[in-house]
Amino acid sequence: MIAKIVIPLLLMILVPDIYIYLNHIRAKTRLPLRLLWWLPSLSMVIYTVCMGCMRDFAPRDNAILNVYLFLLGLTVVPKLVFAMFSSAGLALQKVFRMRRNYGTAMGVFLAAGSLYVLFYGSFISFGKLDVRHIDYYSDTLPASFDGYRIVQFSDAHVGTYGRSRAGLLSRAVDSINARQPDMIVFTGDLQNMHPGEIRPHIPVLNRLKAHDGVFSVLGNHDYADYIAAPQSVKEANERETVELQTRMGWTLLRNENRAIFRGTDSIVIAGMENDGDGKHFPRKGDIGKTLAGVSDSAFVVMLEHDPTSWRNRILPHSNAALTLSGHTHAMQFELFGWSPVAFKYSEWGGMYYENTRAINVSTGLGGFIPFRFGVPGEIVVITLHKGTKQLH
The missing domain is CATH 3.60.21.10 (Metallo-dependent phosphatases)
Incomplete structure (x- = not known):
C-alpha cells in the first residue's frame, strides 16, 4: 500500500516543512531549535522509506501500519493543512497588498481541527456502533x-x-x-x-x-x-x-x-x-x-x-x-x-x-x-x- 505512494508521501512530509521553515522558523528561532524542527520530518522520511520497502500490501503486524498512519495524522497532516492555507493567504496578500496574511490564522484553526478529527476518530468514534x-x-x-x-x-x-x-x-x-x-x-x-x-x-x-x-x-x-x-x-x-x-x-x-x-x-x-x-x-x-x-x-x-x-x-x-x-x-x-x-x-x-x-x-x-x-x-x-x- 505504502510502496505505491512513497513519492507523494515524501513530498507531503517535506514540502510543508520547507515552507514553514522558510517563512516562520528560520528568521525567528536559534540554530538548535531550527535543527530540532527537522527531527520529526527526518524520522517520518525514514519510517516512510522502510514502509515502502515492504513487499506485502501492509505489514503482517498491523500495529506497525497503524502507528505510521497515526504519526502521519499527528505530525504531517496538520503542517500540510497549515502550509496550504498560509501559502494561499501569502499569495493573496501580495496580489491585493493586504497588511496581514489571513490564511495563516485559518491554517492554524484547520490544523487544530485535523488533530481533533484524528483523536476523535481514533479513540472515540471507532468504538461506536x-x-x-x-x-x-x-x-x-x-x-x-x-x-x-x-x-x-x-x-x-x-x-x-x-x-x-x-x-x-x-x-x-x-x-x-x-x-x-x-x-x-x-x-x-x-x-x-x-x-x-x-x-x-x-x-x-x-x-x-x-x-x-x-x-x-x-x-x-x-x-x-x-x-x-x-x-x-x-x-x-x-x-x-x-x-x-x-x-x-x-x-x-x-x-x-x-x-x-x-x-x-x-x-x-x-x-x-x-x-x-x-x-x-x-x-x-x-x-x-x-x-x-x-x-x-x-x-x-x-x-x-x-x-x-x-x-x-x-x-x-x-x-x-x-x-x-x-x-x-x-x-x-x-x-x-x-x-x-x-x-x-x-x-x-x-x-x-x-x-x-x-x-x-x-x-x-x-x-x-x-x-x-x-x-x-x-x-x-x-x-x-x-x-x-x-x-x-
Whole structure:
C-alpha cells in the first residue's frame, strides 16, 4: 500500500516543512531549535522509506501500519493543512497588498481541527456502533415472509480487533443476536490479509444465531491477494478462510444460492463472489452460476461485496429484488452526510432504489485502519414487507 505512494508521501512530509521553515522558523528561532524542527520530518522520511520497502500490501503486524498512519495524522497532516492555507493567504496578500496574511490564522484553526478529527476518530468514534433500520416493500415477496427480519453486517476486518478492541466485536455480535433475526448475512471482508487473524475470534463469531442461519460471501480482502507469496500459499490461505467460516457454522455462498421456506412459500438467498473492477479488486462473480436453477419469478436477496456490481451485473442480468453490499466503508470519514468516497462510488452508504429494486450498502463494522469519523460502525436490520410502501 505504502510502496505505491512513497513519492507523494515524501513530498507531503517535506514540502510543508520547507515552507514553514522558510517563512516562520528560520528568521525567528536559534540554530538548535531550527535543527530540532527537522527531527520529526527526518524520522517520518525514514519510517516512510522502510514502509515502502515492504513487499506485502501492509505489514503482517498491523500495529506497525497503524502507528505510521497515526504519526502521519499527528505530525504531517496538520503542517500540510497549515502550509496550504498560509501559502494561499501569502499569495493573496501580495496580489491585493493586504497588511496581514489571513490564511495563516485559518491554517492554524484547520490544523487544530485535523488533530481533533484524528483523536476523535481514533479513540472515540471507532468504538461506536449504530443500528440502522430499513423497511423494504415488494409486491413479489411471498405473504409468509411479510415481516421477515434480516440483519446485515459487513467489513468486520477482525484483524484490527486486537486485545484492546476485542470487546467491540463481542458487543457487535451481542447486538446482532438481540435483534432476534430470521437470517444474518455477512457481506465480505472478514479478515485484513490472512486467515490467522480470524482464528482468535472464532469463539465470538460462533455465537451468531438466527432462525435460518448465517450466510456470507467473500470480500476482496478474503482472497489473500494482499500478501506477497507464491500462488500455492495464497490458495492455501483462501481455503483456510473458507474452512474457518464453515467451522463457525456460516453458509458461505460462492456463486451459489439457497432457498428459504415458510410452509409452501420460499425466497432465495444468493451469494456472488467478489465482482470488482478486475484490476484493484478481484472479479470472480458469475451471475448465471449464482442464480442457477432460480425461477425468474422468485424473490431473490443477493449478497455481493462490491456495490458496483449492482449496476454492472445484477440489475441488467438478474431479477434480484434486494442486493446487500459493503466494501466502501464510506471511506470511514463523513462530514455533514458527505464522504469523499462519493467521487468513486455512486452507491456508497445506505439504501438506493432503481424502480422497485434496491441495494443497501453497509458502511461496515470495522476497518483495516482503526479510525472512523462521522461514520461509526454499523449493523443493519432489514425488515421485508409484502406490498407497496404507504406514503403519509
